[in-house]
Amino acid sequence: EAGVAQSPRYKIIEKRQSVAFWCNPISGHATLYWYQQILGQGPKLLIQFQNNGVVDDSQLPKDRFSAERLKGVDSTLKIQPAKLEDSAVYLCASSGTGFLNEKLFFGSGTQLSVL
Amino acid sequence: AQKVTQAQTEISVVEKEDVTLDCVYETRDTTYYLFWYKQPPSGELVFLIRRNSFDEQNEISGRYSWNFQKSTSSFNFTITASQVVDSAVYFCALLTGYSTLTFGKGTMLLVSP
Numbered sequence: 001e002a003g004v005a006q007s008p009r010y011k012i013i014e015k016r017q018s019v020a021f022w023c024n025p026i027s028g029h030a031t032l033y034w035y036q037q038i039l040g041q042g043p044k045l046l047i048q049f050q051n052n053g054v055v056d057d058s059q060l061p062k063d064r065f066s067a068e069r070l071k072g073v074d075s076t077l078k079i080q081p082a083k084l085e086d087s088a089v090y091l092c093a094s095s096g097t098g099f100l101n102e103k104l105f106f107g108s109g110t111q112l113s114v115l
Numbered sequence: 116a117q118k119v120t121q122a123q124t125e126i127s128v129v130e131k132e133d134v135t136l137d138c139v140y141e142t143r144d145t146t147y148y149l150f151w152y153k154q155p156p157s158g159e160l161v162f163l164i165r166r167n168s169f170d171e172q173n174e175i176s177g178r179y180s181w182n183f184q185k186s187t188s189s190f191n192f193t194i195t196a197s198q199v200v201d202s203a204v205y206f207c208a209l210l211t212g213y214s215t216l217t218f219g220k221g222t223m224l225l226v227s228p
Contacts, residue, residue: 003159042119042206042218043160056215089158101148101210103165108158 002026004107006092012113018080021110025073025094031055032069033104034077035091043091049075079112087114117142119209119219127225128197136192136222138207144168149183149190150208154221160206166190197226 005024013019025032031050035043046065048055051072060067064083069075079086089111093104118141128134140149151163164174166183174181178195194201204221 040220042208042220044218045215048215059215091158091160093160101165101167103150103162104160104216105162106152106160111158 004092004094004105006090006107006110008110009108010111010113012115013082014115015084016081018078019082019112020076020078021090021092021112023075023077023092023107025075025092026096026105029094029096029105030072031095031097031102032075033093033095034067034075035093037089037091037109039088046077046090082112082114084114087112117144117209117211117214117217119207119217121205121207121219121222123222124220125223125225127227130198130226130228131196132226133193133195134197134224134226136194136205136207136224138190138192138219140188140190140207140209142209142211144211144213146212148210150210150216151181151190151192152206152208152218154204154206156203163192163205194224197224199226199228202226 033048034046037043046060047057047067049069052069067077089109091109093106095102120139147168149166152160154160180193182191204223206218206221208218210216
């Protein structure tokens with residue numbers, strides 16, 4: 001079974017530029033999550049989708065971050081414009097049914113460096 | 116508010132030693148779930164275990180064991196006879212009905228040959 005796919009693996013941009021990350025969850029998984037992991041910290045949820053609807057985006061900085069999940073499969077997370085403090089690893093995760101206590105399957109992440 | 120504390124930032128052991136990773140949590144909810152995830156150098160977090168607040172039975176899976184004690188709000192993880200492949204960052208996480216999954220800051224385990 002293929003895991004959660006993310007691209008690119010690494011991205012370096014200058015502040016105020018735009019960047020987009022892509023995620024393809026495990027086939028059939030209804031729930032998709034984007035997490036931000038700053039160096040030395042645990043992952044922090046940015047947004048949760050159930051199929052193509054947003055369940056929780058309370059911690060997403062909506063003035064610069066946006067995310068979509070077209071057709072309830074792939075998802076894209078965008079930052080525009082990027083700030084230095086956005087340097088982090090962006091992890092995508094998926095789960096089968098979206099039950100609160102279900103285990104998550106994570107991708108390897110995209111490491112973003114903002115200079 | 117929910118909080119997870121992993122006081123050990125980094126632990127170094129020699130292969131075959133036993134090692135315990137500590138996790139202390141805070142929540143006012145009576146129903147909650149605790150998790151451990153492993154993050155190897157490749158980056159993806161790998162699920163290890165889930166425990167609900169009503170089940171205080173300890174669990175053993177091969178060289179891994181978990182000790183859940185509600186009286187001290189702790190959910191500690193022990194690796195017996197550690198191996199180099201156990202080197203990773205380990206995260207404890209808390210989930211309640213009123214919050215998203217809250218991760219601790221992680222403990223980096225380095226197992227040397």
